[in-house]
Amino acid sequence: MNILLTGGAGFIGRWVAKRLLEDGHRVWILDDLSNGREENISELRQHPGFMQFIKGTIMDEGLLGSLFDDQRFEICYHLGASINVQDSIDDPKTTFNNDSVGTFYILEQCRKHRTKVVFMSTCMVYDRCTDERGITELHPTKLASPYAGAKIAAENMVLSYYHAYGLPVVVVRPFNTYGPYQKTGGEGGVVAIFIKQKLNGKPLNIYGDGKQTRDLLYVSDCAQFVVQAGYSDKVNGEIVNAGLGRDISVNELASLIAGNPDQICHIEHIHPQSEIAKLLCNSDKAKQLLGWEPKVTLEEGIQLTQEWIQSTDLI
Structure with a gap:
């Protein structure tokens, strides 16, 4: 077509x-x-x-x-x-x-x-x-x-x-x-941003209390x-x-990516009014209609994304 x-x-x-x-x-x-x-x-x-x-x-x-x-x-x-x-x-x-x-x-x-x-x-x-x-x-x-x-x-x-x-x-x-080709800067996604910060030895900044969940x-x-x-x-x-079909808090996501709690810090939320406390799909x-189901687990996806970021000049 x-x-x-x-x-x-x-x-x-x-x-x-x-x-x-x-x-x-x-x-x-x-x-x-x-x-x-x-x-x-x-x-x-x-x-x-x-x-x-x-x-x-x-x-x-x-x-x-x-x-x-x-x-x-x-x-x-x-x-x-x-x-x-x-x-x-x-x-x-x-x-x-x-x-x-x-x-x-x-x-x-x-x-x-x-x-x-x-x-x-x-x-x-x-x-x-x-x-x-x-x-x-x-x-x-x-x-x-x-x-x-x-x-x-x-x-x-x-x-x-x-x-x-x-x-x-x-x-x-x-x-x-999330995944490869997502921007790793301020306008990028949380997974890509966290991975880049981890690889650069910089703190993973979490807006607010980090209890908000996302389905990635x-x-x-x-x-x-x-x-x-x-x-x-x-x-x-x-x-x-x-x-x-699985949600994870931003705190848990940061821990999963960083593996080091000392690299995680909380900062004031820049737009708390637009925050959604829990997202689970x-x-x-x-x-039913398309026969579609996700194939890549969160852990697999994070690993693939990290490998891609490491293979580019984004770090």
Whole structure:
């Protein structure tokens, strides 16, 4: 198939692109490199299915129109977004424009060309988990940041195109994804940041009391889930979660990675109002509709991520 992947030079996008190419599709990547990096996809450029990298923004309606008119995409995996919670609190307008308005522009092209939409949302839209069976797709939402608010607004638009126009769409909500190619700086994920700090002999800084829990999904499992959602008609019009099904407190995660309690310290939280106390995913729907289950354990994933960071110049 001809596939457009927005945000394809980003962390998860790079893994989705790799999977789509391995599955034999022709892939166009659109990314403005605000979060992504061209080096993330450098090894993919040699693949015969890698058609083009376009440095551009989903806010450019003319660019989107030309791309869709020329290539007649059958699926659009829409991962392009502003993803930083703190940035959304400091500058909500940019996040709203990219995540909500930009998604609308994508939807309009997909409606015109009858292109299926796989929309990447986030577990950050959920309220805290109160059930040890985990958070299902029916769990209450709590929009504790403009990032979460913009994602829910976009989700609602995506689903409205399914009901109003019969457009095949699916909303995917992966839980906290980590692994190789994730940034190790302040805007990166907690696993990558902790590993880098450990390797550099620096303290692992935990915001707040560290009792907040996260369900950590290895990136290859996440990419497989996202890709499969595009292939299946069973999830059209649906919201679908994906996670490991195991949560771990940030304190426990730091101990697991550092192995040395003296390297761990607690600092004041920079955005406590957007913190979610407990995140634990229930992926039963993904298993039922897609046959998807995670394959990589947390311990395996941490080891793979550490090996990758050690093999790069990120330390």
